[in-house]
Amino acid sequence: MTMLADNISLHLSGFDLLRNVSIEVEAGKVTAIVGPNGAGKSSLLKVLTGEMEPTKGSVSLNQQPLSQWRPQQKAQMLAVLPQHSILNFPFTANEVVGLGRIPHQTGSIKDGQIVAEALELVDASYLQKRFYTQMSGGEKQRVQLARVLAQIWQPCELGKQFLVLDEPTSAFDLSHQKLTLDIVRSLADRGVGVVMVIHDLNLASRCADNLVVFNGGTIEAIGSPEAVLTEQLIDKVFEVKSIIARHPVSKKPLVIT
Amino acid sequence: MRRFSASGLISALTIVLPVVSLISMTVGTVSISLGELFAADNSQVNTILFDIRLPRILLAICVGAVLSSTGAVMQGLFRNSLADPSLIGVSSGASVGASLTIVAAGGLITSGALLGLSLVAVGAFVGGFVATLLVYRLATSDIGTSVTTMLLAGIAIAAIAGALNSLLTYFSDNDMLRQISLWQMGNLSGASWTKVAIMAAVVVLLLSLFPRDSHGLNALLLGESEARHLGVDVQAVKRRLILLTALGVGVCVALAGLVGFVGLIIPHIVRLAIGPDHRWLIPASALAGATLLVIADSLARIVVVPAELPTGILTALLGAPFFFALLLQQRKQV
Numbered sequence: 098m099t100m101l102a103d104n105i106s107l108h109l110s111g112f113d114l115l116r117n118v119s120i121e122v123e124a125g126k127v128t129a130i131v132g133p134n135g136a137g138k139s140s141l142l143k144v145l146t147g148e149m150e151p152t153k154g155s156v157s158l159n160q161q162p163l164s165q166w167r168p169q170q171k172a173q174m175l176a177v178l179p180q181h182s183i184l185n186f187p188f189t190a191n192e193v194v195g196l197g198r199i200p201h202q203t204g205s206i207k208d209g210q211i212v213a214e215a216l217e218l219v220d221a222s223y224l225q226k227r228f229y230t231q232m233s234g235g236e237k238q239r240v241q242l243a244r245v246l247a248q249i250w251q252p253c254e255l256g257k258q259f260l261v262l263d264e265p266t267s268a269f270d271l272s273h274q275k276l277t278l279d280i281v282r283s284l285a286d287r288g289v290g291v292v293m294v295i296h297d298l299n300l301a302s303r304c305a306d307n308l309v310v311f312n313g314g315t316i317e318a319i320g321s322p323e324a325v326l327t328e329q330l331i332d333k334v335f336e337v338k339s340i341i342a343r344h345p346v347s348k349k350p351l352v353i354t
Numbered sequence: 355m356r357r358f359s360a361s362g363l364i365s366a367l368t369i370v371l372p373v374v375s376l377i378s379m380t381v382g383t384v385s386i387s388l389g390e391l392f393a394a395d396n397s398q399v400n401t402i403l404f405d406i407r408l409p410r411i412l413l414a415i416c417v418g419a420v421l422s423s424t425g426a427v428m429q430g431l432f433r434n435s436l437a438d439p440s441l442i443g444v445s446s447g448a449s450v451g452a453s454l455t456i457v458a459a460g461g462l463i464t465s466g467a468l469l470g471l472s473l474v475a476v477g478a479f480v481g482g483f484v485a486t487l488l489v490y491r492l493a494t495s496d497i498g499t500s501v502t503t504m505l506l507a508g509i510a511i512a513a514i515a516g517a518l519n520s521l522l523t524y525f526s527d528n529d530m531l532r533q534i535s536l537w538q539m540g541n542l543s544g545a546s547w548t549k550v551a552i553m554a555a556v557v558v559l560l561l562s563l564f565p566r567d568s569h570g571l572n573a574l575l576l577g578e579s580e581a582r583h584l585g586v587d588v589q590a591v592k593r594r595l596i597l598l599t600a601l602g603v604g605v606c607v608a609l610a611g612l613v614g615f616v617g618l619i620i621p622h623i624v625r626l627a628i629g630p631d632h633r634w635l636i637p638a639s640a641l642a643g644a645t646l647l648v649i650a651d652s653l654a655r656i657v658v659v660p661a662e663l664p665t666g667i668l669t670a671l672l673g674a675p676f677f678f679a680l681l682l683q684q685r686k687q688v
Contacts, residue, residue: 168585187630
């Protein structure tokens with residue numbers, strides 16, 4: 098059970114945004130995508146989630162072409178957290194997270210429980226009745242995270258579930274960065290396939306089973322963080338001199354610049 | 355900001371609307387007391403009550419409900435709390451349609467009637483619908499309907515319509531001019547049972563189909579791609595809602611002229627009171643819009659007795675200060 102992009106290319110108004118990219122997101126694993134700005138990371142997420150049609154190649158979800166799932170079925174298996182959200186209507190946090198239950202018919206009592214639990218999980222219970230429009234950037238992002246978590250809160254009978262996160266930690270302080278990575282890990286342990294774009298290489302190294310390094314619209318390297326993160330690669334992709342050390346406790350690669 | 359309970363507001367309005375309507379039955383050039391209302395045996399009083407006032411009040415209820423509920427829907431669809439149904443071009447198109455009919459048909463207007471409806475109404479409806487279709491077509495490409503393009507196209511259509519309207523007024527004689535400007539002010543005085551029946555059918559259609567897309571509209575507030583990821587067929591929702599709005603507003607404008615402001619402020623105020631959840635916002639807006647229009651129309655009948663004012667003037671005069679107050683209050687909170 099996977100989310101699979103098979104040899105996809107994406108051309109848009111004369112630009113090659115993606116060139117022959119193949120990537121497999123396995124259920125129960127965390128896949129992190131890193132790469133310089135404009136490398137095509139977000140474009141890849143858009144193609145993977147069906148928001149854009151690839152010019153060439155195909156995308157499938159649980160062994161079936163993505164476009165053949167009905168919208169509601171797809172939403173039961175695949176939740177997507179965008180980088181920015183433009184919500185400017187005064188929903189409360191409870192209501193925003195409740196939107197994540199739209200694809201499901203579980204009834205308002207069950208949904209209410211899930212909403213409360215999801216907010217609790219992202220340390221945002223105190224926001225329940227507060228207006229989204231009056232929250233700080235980090236609070237908004239946590240509420241949005243709770244929304245996508247609520248969307249895949251219970252296992253789905255159609256197939257494995259996947260969570261796509263575009264820079265989920267960008268607005269977070271240290272403790273909420275760690276909280277997010279812990280949530281991502283526990284989701285993967287529950288069998289959810291997680292794919293996320295992340296800029297902090299050390300965060301990526303700490304949480305990813307699979308690290309994908311993107312550069313110029315194509316995959317530069319793919320594999321475990323230990324195998325992928327080398328001084329040569331970081332110099333080549335980011336043009337930054339670095340030293341790769343080992344984390345004293347987790348033994349994961351630690352990028353020092 | 356403190357919120358009221360949605361069910362509380364809806365229950366309150368369900369009581370207020372009949373009360374207001376009942377009071378409205380008693381006021382006008384001829385004042386009829388509540389006692390006479392129930393014991394009316396006098397045929398002249400009966401005529402005033404059941405051939406003039408009742409259809410007029412029912413028309414006000416229907417028009418108010420349609421304008422406000424479609425306003426709520428458009429504000430959700432455009433993710434802009436300052437949008438109103440006229441943004442999709444329906445009002446501008448309708449006003450050109452009406453002016454064109456008035457000028458072209460000339461003397462026929464007063465005598466010629468089609469199914470009890472004046473030619474002007476048909477002209478307005480056709481004009482409104484054509485303009486909306488044009489705006490929708492312009493904004494729709496292979497990748498879907500662009501809300502921004504629709505807004506811009508709506509503005510362009512309004513500009514063209516304004517120019518055409520000026521051109522038509524330029525070529526009109528005095529009588530036509532008066533008709534055109536009266537029509538543009540919005541007026542419920544021409545109410546008849548035929549108009550009420552048509553409007554009521556539209557109200558039933560809209561209010562029974564809108565709930566189906568309430569969740570979709572809620573999801574759309576997050577953004578289009580977010581709504582898609584929540585399993586909403588965004589393009590289908592847009593098409594349905596724009597079509598229903600064009601139909602609803604088209605019929606309203608055709609039967610009652612341009613009654614401004616109701617579609618803009620009522621959903622805005624109701625949202626401030628109970629929040630943006632469309633499952634409640636749409637029915638509550640419909641009730642509030644109906645109530646406002648009944649009040650405005652009652653006032654229109656009594657402020658300059660024995661004459662009466664066009665209703666559209668009253669809705670703007672009542673609505674605008676309220677809106678100012680809201681803006682001032684919001685400014686303090688930010």
